[in-house]
Every structure is written in structure tokens, then in C-alpha cells.
Amino acid sequence: MAINKNSNAYIITYTVVMVVIVGALLAFLATSLKDKQYANVLNEKKVSIMKAFGSAEENFDEVVTMGHIVDGEFVEVDKTNAQEVDAIFNQLSDLKGLAEAENNFPIFVYTKDGVTKYVAPMAGKGLWGDIWGYVALQQSEDNVVITGIVMDHAGETPGLGAEIATAKWQEKFQGKELYNAEGEFAVRMQKGGAQNEHQVDAITGGTKTCDGVNAMLANSIKKYESFLLDTEIEAEADVVAEDAAAEGAEQPAEENVEPKTEEE
Secondary structure, three states: OOOOOOOHHHHHHHHHHHHHHHHHHHHHHHHHHHHHHHHHHHHHHHHHHHHHHOOOOOOHHHHEEEEEEEOOEEEEOOOOOHHHHHHHHHHHHOHHHHHHOOOOEEEEEEEEOOEEEEEEEEEEEOOOOEEEEEEEEEEOOOOEEEEEEEEEEOOOOOOOHHHHHOHHHHHHHOOOEOEOOOOOEOOEEEOOOOOOOOEEEOOOOOHHHHHHHHHHHHHHHHOOHHHHHHHHHHHHHHHHHHHHHHHHHHOOOOOOOOOOOOOO
16 A cells, blocks of 8 residues: 555654654754763853963863852862863853852962962853953952953954953953952943043943943952952961060070169
8 A cells, every 4th residue: 555645644743754864863952962062062161261260271170279268368270070070160150140150259279489369250241241251359458459360252243342352352351460559359341441540441331341340340359359358367377476586585584674664
């Protein structure tokens, strides 16, 4: 008996069979490529972090310590624990959660030649969508300095807001101290041109994107201030204590010295 290929039954059966076959093939491909896709995303984030550190040629896994800032304290992540590593990188992928987090902030630590730098992830909103990045910070004697920054976007205007993803604009942030003489956070992209040593020239025609970058920088770095500033204060306190001990050791003990009164 010949099959009537023009019948509704044949057309429906053929369509269902093809949908099932194609669906099964796509599901197989998605499953088989999932690990590779995840590895690519993970590697991209690691490369961006190393670029922020200014050491793109080095291997992230060999030189970077990962952790979280919890209640102002650094809690290290065990890099041999795949679950902990996945958790910290999944945080980086959740831009909304990263921007709204109130505790447990991811941080990356890199030390070379006795100098320690920290990379903090950032997330915010530009003109047309999400913007994100990584900022490298180094403590100085009385401030915190940006040593590198990497930014990207989902759909800012080419030639305007999209310029935040170019090395030309990212390099402008290098060497900027976070706080002014009054202790206020002062780094920003300034429309009309930088007016002081903390500011960066804004992108002409990219005002809304620059506003988004300013908000992203301020809100993201604020999450790490208690750690960065407390660590600096503790370091200074150690130096002061050591100096005082050294001075005490150098001075000879005084004998039979009568105490002076305020009138004297």
C-alpha cells in the first residue's frame, strides 16, 4: 500500500519525527559542549583579572589567591576545592547579585616582589544595559591607589559609551588615588575634563555611560573599604610599634630622675 505523502497524517507524523530528532541532536550538542563552554567563560574571567593586575602573561591558577570579604575580613577559598572555586566564579557571572550584595564579596590577591594588589569585581548599569569589570587596588601609606582596571559592556554605543572597554580609557585610571584630603571617595569620569588628580576625562557623547561607570566604581569599591582601610591601619600600627620598640632599646635607662610637674 503506497503512502500518501500529501495526507495530513503523514505531514504531522513527519514533522513530529523531525522535531524529535533535531531536538535530541541539539540537546546532545549542548550537553557535550557545556563543560567546554564553562571552561571558556572561566578562562575569560581569569584573563580579565590578570589584565587588571597588569600581569596578563602570568598563569592565574599559579599566582592568584582567591577569597571573600566577610564582615570586613578576608576568608580564603581553597583552590583545590572545585565547589568553592565554582561558587566564587558564579558570583562574578551574576551581575545583578554582585551589584546588590551586602556581604561575602569576592576578591583576588596577587603578590609580586613584596607588593600586594587586590582585584575587586564591579557591576553596574550603563546607558543600554549591564556594564562590569575588575579594578586592581594597592594600598599606599595614606591612601588606596588604582593600579589597573578592565571594563566591558553589554551594548553601549560604539565610538561613544563603548569606549570604556578600550585600553585608551582604562589606562587613564592607573595611578589614581581613591580618596581626597577630606577622606572622600573622589575617583570619577568628569564631564568637561578632569578637574583634579583624582578624576578622569569623561567620554564625549557618552555621558550616561560615564555616569554608570562612576556609580559602579563608587558602589563596588565601597564594599571593600573596611578591609582595605583596616588592613592599611594595621600595617601602619605595626610599623609604629616596631619604631617605638627600637627607640626604647636605644635610649639608656634613667636613674633617680624626679618627675617634672606641669608648672616646670
